[in-house]
Amino acid sequence: MAWLIAGGGIGGLAAAIALRRAGREVQIFERADDVRASGQGITVSVNAMVALGELGLADAVLAAGVRLSGAELRRADGRALMPLHMDAMEAAHGMPSVGILRGALLGVMLEAIGAERVRTSARCVGYRMDGEGVAMRLAGGEEVRGEALIGADGAGSAVRAQLLGEAAPRYAGYTCWRGLADVAGEELGEGGFFEMWGRGARFGGIPVSADRFFWYAAANAPRRGRDEAGEVIPRLRARFAGFAEPVATLLARTAPEGVLRTDIEDRPPTARWGEGPVTLLGDAAHAMTPNMGQGASQALEDAVTLGRCAEGAVAVAPALRDYERARRARAAGFVHASWWAGRVAQWEGGLACAARDAAMRVVPRALMRELTVRAAAMTRVGPR
Ligand SMILES: Cc1cc2nc3c(=O)[nH]c(=O)nc-3n(C[C@H](O)[C@H](O)[C@H](O)COP(=O)(O)OP(=O)(O)OC[C@H]3O[C@@H](n4cnc5c(N)ncnc54)[C@H](O)[C@@H]3O)c2cc1C
Numbered sequence: 001m002a003w004l005i006a007g008g009g010i011g012g013l014a015a016a017i018a019l020r021r022a023g024r025e026v027q028i029f030e031r032a033d034d035v036r037a038s039g040q041g042i043t044v045s046v047n048a049m050v051a052l053g054e055l056g057l058a059d060a061v062l063a064a065g066v067r068l069s070g071a072e073l074r075r076a077d078g079r080a081l082m083p084l085h086m087d088a089m090e091a092a093h094g095m096p097s098v099g100i101l102r103g104a105l106l107g108v109m110l111e112a113i114g115a116e117r118v119r120t121s122a123r124c125v126g127y128r129m130d131g132e133g134v135a136m137r138l139a140g141g142e143e144v145r146g147e148a149l150i151g152a153d154g155a156g157s158a159v160r161a162q163l164l165g166e167a168a169p170r171y172a173g174y175t176c177w178r179g180l181a182d183v184a185g186e187e188l189g190e191g192g193f194f195e196m197w198g199r200g201a202r203f204g205g206i207p208v209s210a211d212r213f214f215w216y217a218a219a220n221a222p223r224r225g226r227d228e229a230g231e232v233i234p235r236l237r238a239r240f241a242g243f244a245e246p247v248a249t250l251l252a253r254t255a256p257e258g259v260l261r262t263d264i265e266d267r268p269p270t271a272r273w274g275e276g277p278v279t280l281l282g283d284a285a286h287a288m289t290p291n292m293g294q295g296a297s298q299a300l301e302d303a304v305t306l307g308r309c310a311e312g313a314v315a316v317a318p319a320l321r322d323y324e325r326a327r328r329a330r331a332a333g334f335v336h337a338s339w340w341a342g343r344v345a346q347w348e349g350g351l352a353c354a355a356r357d358a359a360m361r362v363v364p365r366a367l368m369r370e371l372t373v374r375a376a377a378m379t380r381v382g383p384r
Contacts, residue, residue, distance in 0.1 A: 004146035006124035011282025011299030012152035018307025031123035041214025048297035049095035065100030069191035076198035078244030099206035157284035200348035269332035
């Protein structure tokens with residue numbers, strides 16, 4: 001019997017590849033009609049590239065994206081606050097950070113797993129366990145039997161809802177717009193990651209291909225706000241008017257219909273990720289705010305760890321509990337760190353922001369370099 005995976009996002013596809021490499025048969029069930037439909041860009045951090053390397057995909061991902069040449073936090077007026085030492089991380093761990101279109105990353109993973117293992121327009125609505133494994137229920141009433149069920153169905157996971165009960169995610173107090181500008185990093189003089197901090201607002205971006213630049217803008221706002229069609233770019237221009245270049249250029253070179261607005265949410269960590277032959281993976285297990293660029297990276301680390309625990313395991317449930325034990329603390333650490341990083345980054349008060357910015361500029365660079373390299377070194381993906 002196959003291992004069933006609910007969700008064909010970054011976590012689900014990576015889990016499938018890792019489990020295949022561990023000798024397991026897999027079948028993915030994705031509610032959308034195309035797993036590559038996801039737009040926008042993403043930073044694949046050094047530790048994510050280490051995990052992709054373990055899946056045999058690092059070269060293909062690098063070829064489909066852009067090696068990020070550096071990373072810097074800046075004030076809204078463009079003055080540097082703090083370098084993030086990507087070069088040192090790359091030197092220490094042998095992998096770069098990469099900017100890539102989500103669709104391109106998912107395309108590389110889909111090719112590795114084989115489209116025949118992915119069933120689209122298939123929404124998981126729950127499961128039931130018995131002595132021989134698990135039966136996943138799909139919308140429409142069909143049941144599919146498997147040896148195990150991996151809930152990789154994102155922050156609104158149906159598998160998680162059955163396992164832990166329905167619970168609303170925690171709103172972080174700010175919303176995020178994402179867009180793709182038709183402009184090359186070279187034209188902007190931006191070959192790496194940048195993020196600019198203002199008062200209650202941030203703007204950042206990365207190159208994701210030879211001629212496209214991905215940007216995001218975060219601003220304190222009530223939950224569930226909406227932008228009228230055609231108003232989004234003018235509104236962003238007004239909200240980020242005090243920000244230095246490349247903000248104005250990026251907004252001017254973006255087609256408004258592609259701009260996505262997302263309320264930033266997470267879920268406080270839970271100790272329970274599974275039962276019997278069922279477990280959670282990626283955002284379904286540990287949805288975090290995007291402030292550390294680690295959501296997908298942690299899903300990739302989950303996948304590699306799951307593969308290692310499954311390899312050669314005679315019984316499914318103990319292998320899943322090994323995986324959960326190996327991953328819980330590290331993922332929870334990033335949930336907390338991302339939440340607090342976002343709180344500080346979204347401060348609004350003039351005095352608080354001035355003190356924050358001054359403090360960032362006096363942190364010794366050697367100390368920051370050491371801390372950054374160590375954070376990326378916590379990438380021992382798995383129990384072995
Ligand atoms: C604004 C923003 C910026 C981000 N930037 C970064 C970044 O730069 N770097 C980074 O590492 N992370 C980033 N993240 C986080 C990252 O997007 C997620 O952590 C990552 O996508 C998690 O992958 P996943 O596969 O667990 O979940 P998802 O990407 O949510 O995938 C879940 C999949 O399951 C499918 N699905 C959902 N429900 C069902 C169901 N019931 N049945 C079947 N299929 C279902 C969905 O259609 C989807 O394809 C960002 C997040 C946000 C909101």
